[in-house]
Each structure stands twice: as structure tokens, then as C-alpha cells.
Amino acid sequence: MASEDNKIDRRKLLADGVRVVGAMGLVGLGGFVAGREGRENDSVWQIDPDLCMACGNCETHCVLDVSAAKAVQFPLMCGYCDICTGYFPTKDYERNTGAENQLCPTGAVICRFIEEQSGTRFFEYTIKEELCIGCAKCVEGCALMNGSLYMQIRHDRCVDCNECSIAVACPTQAIRRVPADSPNLFKKEAQELLDLEGANDA
Amino acid sequence: MIRLLRTMLPLMLLLIAADVATAQTVIPIPRFITDYEILDVQLTQARDGRWEYLDLAAVFVGLVLASYFALVRRSRRGLFLLSIASIAWLGFWREGCVCPIGAIQNVALVMSDSSYAIPTVVVAMFVLPLVFTLFFGRTFCAAVCPLGAVQEVVAVRPVKVPAWLDQTLGLLAYVYLGLAVVMATTGESFLICRYDPFVALFRLGGSFNMLVFGGCFLVVGVFVGRPYCRYLCPYGAILGLLSKVSKWHVKIPPEECIQCRLCEDACPYGAIREPTVDQTATRRRHGRRRLAALIVLLPVLVGVGVGVGGLLKVPLSRFDFTVRLAERMRFEGRMEEEVQRRVQSTGLSGSKIWGEVLDEYGQEERTTDASADFRVSGQPIEELYRHAYDRTMHYGTLGRWLGGWVGLVIGVKLIYLAVRRRRRDYQPDRTGCVACGRCFWYCPGEHARQGWIAGPIAGQGDSRL
Numbered sequence: 001m002a003s004e005d006n007k008i009d010r011r012k013l014l015a016d017g018v019r020v021v022g023a024m025g026l027v028g029l030g031g032f033v034a035g036r037e038g039r040e041n042d043s044v045w046q047i048d049p050d051l052c053m054a055c056g057n058c059e060t061h062c063v064l065d066v067s068a069a070k071a072v073q074f075p076l077m078c079g080y081c082d083i084c085t086g087y088f089p090t091k092d093y094e095r096n097t098g099a100e101n102q103l104c105p106t107g108a109v110i111c112r113f114i115e116e117q118s119g120t121r122f123f124e125y126t127i128k129e130e131l132c133i134g135c136a137k138c139v140e141g142c143a144l145m146n147g148s149l150y151m152q153i154r155h156d157r158c159v160d161c162n163e164c165s166i167a168v169a170c171p172t173q174a175i176r177r178v179p180a181d182s183p184n185l186f187k188k189e190a191q192e193l194l195d196l197e198g199a200n201d202a
Numbered sequence: 203m204i205r206l207l208r209t210m211l212p213l214m215l216l217l218i219a220a221d222v223a224t225a226q227t228v229i230p231i232p233r234f235i236t237d238y239e240i241l242d243v244q245l246t247q248a249r250d251g252r253w254e255y256l257d258l259a260a261v262f263v264g265l266v267l268a269s270y271f272a273l274v275r276r277s278r279r280g281l282f283l284l285s286i287a288s289i290a291w292l293g294f295w296r297e298g299c300v301c302p303i304g305a306i307q308n309v310a311l312v313m314s315d316s317s318y319a320i321p322t323v324v325v326a327m328f329v330l331p332l333v334f335t336l337f338f339g340r341t342f343c344a345a346v347c348p349l350g351a352v353q354e355v356v357a358v359r360p361v362k363v364p365a366w367l368d369q370t371l372g373l374l375a376y377v378y379l380g381l382a383v384v385m386a387t388t389g390e391s392f393l394i395c396r397y398d399p400f401v402a403l404f405r406l407g408g409s410f411n412m413l414v415f416g417g418c419f420l421v422v423g424v425f426v427g428r429p430y431c432r433y434l435c436p437y438g439a440i441l442g443l444l445s446k447v448s449k450w451h452v453k454i455p456p457e458e459c460i461q462c463r464l465c466e467d468a469c470p471y472g473a474i475r476e477p478t479v480d481q482t483a484t485r486r487r488h489g490r491r492r493l494a495a496l497i498v499l500l501p502v503l504v505g506v507g508v509g510v511g512g513l514l515k516v517p518l519s520r521f522d523f524t525v526r527l528a529e530r531m532r533f534e535g536r537m538e539e540e541v542q543r544r545v546q547s548t549g550l551s552g553s554k555i556w557g558e559v560l561d562e563y564g565q566e567e568r569t570t571d572a573s574a575d576f577r578v579s580g581q582p583i584e585e586l587y588r589h590a591y592d593r594t595m596h597y598g599t600l601g602r603w604l605g606g607w608v609g610l611v612i613g614v615k616l617i618y619l620a621v622r623r624r625r626r627d628y629q630p631d632r633t634g635c636v637a638c639g640r641c642f643w644y645c646p647g648e649h650a651r652q653g654w655i656a657g658p659i660a661g662q663g664d665s666r667l
Contacts, residue, residue, distance in 0.1 A: 015447040019336050022444060026336075030329040033312050034322045042321050044248045055571040065407045075241045079229025115236045122232050126241065145228045155246040159297055162304045163392035165409070171571035173523055177319075180248035190243075 042180040045164045049150035049187045051174035054140035058151055059133055061169040067134035068158040069151050069166060071108075071127050074186070076193045077148035080114060080122040086142030086149045087111055087125060103141050108132040109149075129154070147187065155183050254323040257296055261330060264288060264346035269338040271345070271639070272452050278643035281344055285351035293348035298404040302327045302342070303349070303437040304395045306379070307386035314387035331437075335444045339451040343431060343438060344637035349400050350431050350438075354638060356420050357427040360470030368472050369619065371433040372634075373611055379436035380607040384518075384600045391521045399430055427470030431636060442633035452630055452637045455647035459627035465641035466628060473634035474641060477625050493620045500613035504606050511605015515598035522597065523572075528590030530573045531583060537563055 047058070047069060058069035083095070087109050093101040097111060108131035112124045127138075127149070134151065142149035153166075153175070167175035178185060186194065234240075264284065271280035292298065305328035312320040331342035343350045363371075382394045395401075399416040402408030422429050431438045445451070454465045454474075466474040481489070519525040537559055544555045556568065569577065576586065630641060642648045649655045 016449075018447040019449060022447065023333055023336050026329050026332050029309075030325050033309060033320060034325040042248070042251050043319055053571060053575050057571075063402075063405060063408050072244060073241075074243050076231070076243070078231065080232055081229055114238050115234060117232070117235055120232075122234065124238075124241070127244075129244070146231075152246075155248045159299060159405075160249075161299055161395060162308070163395040165396075168391070168396065172575045179319075180251070183248040184245045 043177040044153075044155055044160055044180050044183045045158060045167065045175055046153050046178045046183060046185045047151045048174045048176065048185050049152070049190075051172045052136075052139070052151050053172050053174075054136035054143060054151065055171050056136050057169045057171065058166050059135040061166045062134070063161060063165050064157065064159065066157075067166070069134040069153045070129055070132040070157075071134065071136065071138050071149050072152045073125060073127050074148045074150065074190045075124075076197065077146050077187075077190055078125060079146045079148070080124060081145060082121045082123065084109075084111070084123065084125055084142070085144045086138040088141075090141070090144075103137050104132075105135060105137065106131045106133055109138050125149075148190075150187060152184060251321070251323070253296070254300070254321070257292065257300075258323050258326050258330070260291055261302075261327065261346060264292075265331060265334045265342060268341040268345040268637070269334065272341050272637040273338055273450055276456075276639070276642055276648065278639035281637075281639045282354075284345035285354050288346055288348050288351045289355070292346075293352065293400075293404040294406075298348055298398070298401040300324055300327060301347070301349075302331050303347070303435060304392065304398070306436055306440075307382060307392045307394055310383040310386040311389055315389055318389065331441065332444060335441045335448060337449045338637075339445045339448045339632065340438070340441045340636045343441060344639070347437075348404065349398075349435070350428065350636065352400055352403070353419070353423045353428040353430060354636075356423045357470045359425055360427040361425050363426060363472055365472070368432075369615070373615055374433050375435055375439040375442075376611040377608050378434055379439045380604050380611075382436050384604045385521060387600070388522070388596075390523060393521075394436060427472075428636065432471060432634070438636075445632045445635070448632065451632055452635060452639070452642065454628060454630065454641045455645050456642075456651040457647055460646060461628070462646060463628065464644045464646065468640040468644035469630075470640065471634055471636060471638070473631045473636070475625060475629050475631050477627055478622065481622070489620065489622060493617065496613070496616045496620050500610070500617065503609035503613040505609070507605035507607070507609025507612075508602045509605070511601040511603065511608070512598050514601030514604060515594050518597040518601050518604075519594045522590075522593050524586070524593050525590045525597075527572050527576060528586050530570055531576065531586060533563075534569060534573055537565070537568070 059067050062068050085103075087103060088095065088101060089103050095101070099107060102109065108128045110126045110128050112126070114122045114124050116122070136151055139149050139151055164175055167173075264287075267284055268281060271277045271284060292301075300323070305324045308318075308320050308324045309328050311318050331346070334342060345351060345354070378394075382392075385391045385393050397412075397415070399412070399419045401416075402412040403416045403420075419430050461477070463476075466476065541552060541555050541559050544550070544559070545552055548555070560566070560568065646655065
């Protein structure tokens with residue numbers, strides 16, 4: 001009987017040892033991993049518009065029913081065109097705002113007349129975000145001209161999956177994690193324009 | 203964006219004639235004469251991270267409560283209500299992200315890639331249940347994990363899975379753990395998240411395949427208790443190991459076991475081990491010899507695993523973007539050669555031949571989005587091939603690690619099964635037990651302790667059941 005008790009004690013001691021080492025190891029690991037450089041920054045998913053080729057996967061591959069990725073207008077790059085290739089299809093259309101004449105399947109691109117200068121008319125194009133489904137048709141169209149329309153993941157909608165489903169399906173690996181305190185990516189040119197404007201303001 | 207221009211080449215030629223000065227801004231930005239002000243770009247800010255800390259707090263409170271209900275209060279009802287709360291809060295409200303199961307991959311990635319920034323919450327999410335398990339057993343699985351909870355709720359008609367099948371399928375979880383860790387270190391694929399069966403349910407939406415996958419798990423889960431937890435969950439595999447050395451663990455009878463076997467019937471997860479019978483001397487000798495043989499077998503299994511694992515480089519590299527792209531480019535190259543050959547031999551027009559060749563190769567289009575983008579980018583294809591080759595070789599290394607791990611798991615499992623332990627009473631198997639509380643809830647000794655029935659322990663006869 002005594003030997004049996006000893007055996008149980010030995011097993012218990014072993015378990016105690018493993019547990020203490022395990023607990024210390026886990027806490028140590030946690031501290032080590034959490035304490036490494038740059039760890040204080042959270043990160044979020046974002047589309048690099050310079051890499052995006054407007055394939056349309058954003059619309060269909062997001063885990064949300066209506067994708068968290070939407071088209072965004074960058075007004076500083078917009079040409080305010082009379083015939084916007086992001087608004088009108090490139091053929092077989094009439095130049096009015098009828099649904100059949102719009103590139104956007106949900107009518108989310110809003111066109112508004114601004115002014116006329118010596119026969120040239122300028123229009124403002126904005127995205128009505130609640131209508132946008134992220135199909136990137138306007139982005140593809142606008143790329144023929146200035147490329148001021150581009151895709152971005154909207155952080156008010158993104159549920160921040162551990163692995164972004166759109167990123168898995170993205171044909172150009174344009175989606176990556178970016179720091180949460182600067183969660184938007186601009187085209188290189190757009191960033192230059194922003195910097196210029198910032199310099200002018202200052 | 204400039205890459206897209208090639209699709210509209212005729213129009214572009216016109217435009218290039220009009221404005222060559224800037225490559226991208228084709229149309230000059232007008233200077234408005236009215237007082238129109240150019241709008242600001244609409245940006246969104248990242249959600250504040252406080253919700254995640256609240257999740258962490260919820261998990262902590264859940265762990266405390268689950269451990270209390272399972273070990274102190276011994277209340278199956280409490281555990282069940284906690285499960286419902288977990289499904290509601292961590293499942294449907296917070297939509298199942300971020301969870302400790304998936305956090306395995308973030309931790310694996312940060313180990314291999316120091317540039318990856320892992321949020322503190324994720325680390326804490328990963329470590330907290332592990333530490334709790336070291337002290338209280340798998341109380342995380344019992345009622346905190348929403349994936350476990352949703353399966354707990356549907357397990358209404360559990361059948362007994364034969365031991366050999368149960369043990370064999372149980373190995374899958376370790377294989378999946380190895381695979382997920384290995385793939386996470388590449389930073390390309392988080393398989394646990396991609397194939398999470400219930401997140402689509404919690405979000406009430408997702409890809410059709412994942413909804414069907416999750417639905418299957420729920421249907422199977424009615425008859426086989428917690429199929430995901432037992433046979434796939436990689437985090438459960440880790441917790442099971444840690445639970446072996448837990449300081450405290452769910453006890454079935456409060457005092458003396460009367461060997462009624464009700465607990466064995468009540469456990470839907472096949473985690474109750476029956477008392478052992480004494481062995482004869484010959485059987486013991488037999489067992490020892492077998493154990494010795496299995497210990498010798500272990501390094502052999504690991505070696506075989508490493509060897510076979512090297513062959514995994516091709517299937518594993520299918521997950522890699524670069525490798526897929528390189529294979530596609532090579533395939534398109536073959537199609538192009540075929541077309542050229544036929545054009546030369548028949549003299550027909552290229553577009554006609556292309557149609558034929560595409561049909562024969564079962565393709566809709568000449569290029570995919572990815573290959574089209576690669577062609578436009580103008581990168582040299584040799585570089586892509588070289589990169590893809592390096593990646594494939596890297597997957598070979600990962601495959602050997604994975605194979606060795608699988609060999610080790612099988613070997614250790616065999617040894618574990620060959621080692622006999624002495625049990626006098628019915629006891630929960632610490633690895634398989636998820637502390638759901640059914641065993642003690644059905645135990646007559648417990649009923650007596652609670653005073654629901656008259657019993658030798660409680661001694662009083664007021665029956666509340």
C-alpha cells in the first residue's frame with residue numbers, strides 16, 4: 001500500500017512540475033510576444049489602390065452580405081469630366097441619368113452639374129456609400145481616365161476577420177494589414193497631391 | 203490602375219495624343235470659376251479597440267464562471283446557461299472574432315515573422331484559456347468557447363463512437379494543429395479561420411460552402427457529441443494536453459462511487475473511463491513487450507513522417523499565391539505554344555485556333571485576373587519561376603516538419619494507449635473531458651449530496667426531482 005501511495009505522489013509531483021513550468025512558460029511567451037517592438041499598434045485590412053485591378057472580387061468574397069469594400073472618390077484627382085467613364089458605360093448608352101445608361105448597377109455614383117466654362121461643362125461625381133456594393137465597375141471605368149475612383153475597405157463596416165476573405169481571393173495581393181491609426185491607403189499620386197495641399201495650407 | 207488601360211487601347215491612343223504630360227492624370231483638373239469647393243475625400247477610421255478588451259474581459263469572466271460552475275458549484279444548469287450566454291455574446295453579437303482557436307495562428311506567425319504586429323488582445327486571448335486549463339481542466343470548452351457551446355446545445359441524441367474510431371479521429375485534431383501552425387508561419391493562409399465551421403452561422407451569412415460545412419457539423423453534432431471539438435479543433439488538442447496536468451478537474455461522484463455507470467451513459471463525448479481489472483502476469487509481460495516495441499517504433503514513425511512529409515510540398519504549395527501564379531503562367535505558355543504550332547501547320551487565323559485550344563484545355567479565357575495583371579506588370583517570368591521554386595522548396599521543409607509531427611503524434615498516441623493506468627472508479631478522461639457537467643449531473647451520489655434524493659451520504663429524504 002505504501003508503494004502505491006508513493007507512486008501517486010510521484011505522478012502528482014510530476015503534474016505539479018509540468019503545470020508550474022507550463023504556466024510560467026505561457027505567461028513568459030505571452031509577455032515576450034506582446035512586448036516585442038511595435039506591438040502597441042493594432043492593424044486593420046486595407047486595399048492598396050495602386051495594386052488593385054478592379055476585378056470585382058471585393059463585391060463577392062467579403063464575409064458580409066454587402067461587402068465592406070466600397071468605391072471612394074478622391075476629388076483632388078478627379079477631372080470633373082462631362083463624359084465620365086466611371087459613370088457612363090463606354091458604349092451603347094444615352095447621355096442621361098437613366099438607370100440603363102449608368103455603369104453603376106445600383107446608381108451609387110451621383111453626378112451633379114457644377115459649372116460651364118467656355119463650352120466645357122464640369123460635373124461633380126460622388127459615391128453614395130449606402131448604395132455602393134463594391135463591384136468596382138466605376139473604378140475600372142475611371143481607370144481609363146484619371147483613376148480618382150478607387151476601392152477602399154470601409155472600417156465602419158469591416159468586421160476585421162483574422163484572415164480577410166477578400167485578401168485570399170484578391171488576384172493581385174492588393175489587400176494587406178495597415179496600422180489602425182492610419183487605416184487608409186492612397187494612390188501614390190493622390191498622396192503627392194495631399195502632401196502638396198498640406199504644404200500649401202501651411 | 204494604369205494596368206487596366208490596355209483593355210481600352212484605341213481610346214487610350216486618342217487620349218495620349220491629348221495629354222502626354224502626366225501618365226495617370228489624363229484629364230487635367232479644372233480651375234473652377236464659380237465658388238465650388240472641392241470636396242474632401244471620405245475616409246473611415248478604424249473602430250476603437252475597446253470592444254476587443256471587453257471581449258477579453260468577457261472571456262475571463264466566462265472562464266471564472268465556468269470553472270466555478272464545473273468544480274465548485276457543480277451545476278450543469280449554470281454551465282448550460284453560460285453556454286447560451288457565450289453563443290449570444292461571443293457568437294452572434296461579436297460574430298466570433300477574434301477567438302483563441304484562431305489566435306494560435308497569430309502566435310505561430312509572430313514566432314516566424316518578427317515584422318508581424320500581433321495585437322496584445324490576441325496574445326491574451328490565446329494565453330488566458332491555456333492558463334485556466336492548467337488549473338481547472340477544459341472549462342473553456344465547457345461553456346466559454348462559442349463553437350463548443352453551439353455544439354453542446356445541439357448534442358441531444360449522442361451515440362457512442364467506437365473507441366478505435368474515436369481515438370483515430372482524435373488524432374486529426376493534432377494533424378490539423380500541425381498543418382495550421384505550419385501554414386500560418388508562411389503568413390499566407392490562416393486555415394483555421396478559413397475553415398471555421400460556425401463563424402458563418404454566427405454572422406448569419408458567408409460563403410455557401412462554409413454555411414453547408416457548418417450545417418453538416420451541426421447535424422452530425424446531434425448524434426456525435428461535439429464533432430469539431432473532438433476531431434478537429436486544434437486549440438482543443440492543446441487544451442486536452444494541458445488538462446492532463448490540471449491542478450483540479452471535474453469529479454464525478456462527490457464521495458463514493460457506487461459503480462452505477464450512469465455517468466458513462468450520460469457522457470456524449472465518450473470521455474468516461476471505466477475501472478480497470480487486475481492483470482494476469484502473462485498479460486502484463488505481454489504489455490511490457492508491446493510498450494518497448496512501440497517506444498522503439500516512435501523514432502521510426504517520426505523518420506517515416508519526415509520522409510513522407512517532404513512529398514507534401516506540392517499540395518501545400520497550392521495554398522501559395524506565387525506558386526499558383528507561376529503554374530498558371532506556365533500553363534498559359536503551353537497553350538500559347540500549342541496555338542503557335544497549329545497556326546504554323548494549318549495557316550488558320552490565331553483567334554480561331556485560340557477558341558479551339560481554349561475548348562480543349564477546358565478554359566474560358568486566355569488569362570486569369572492574376573496572370574493578366576502579371577503580364578501587364580512586365581516583371582520577368584524567370585524571376586517568378588525562381589521565386590515560385592524557392593517557395594515550393596520552403597513548403598517541402600514545412601511538409602517535413604508537419605510529417606515529423608504527425609509521426610510523433612501517432613507514435614505517442616500508440617504508447618499512450620499501451621500504457622496501463624489503474625482506475626478503481628469511473629473517471630473522466632482528462633484529455634477528452636470538456637467539463638460539460640453531464641456526468642455528475644446524472645450521478646446518484648450527487649443527487650444525494652444535493653438532497654434531491656434520499657441517500658447514504660445526505661441522509662435526508664426530501665426529493666426535489
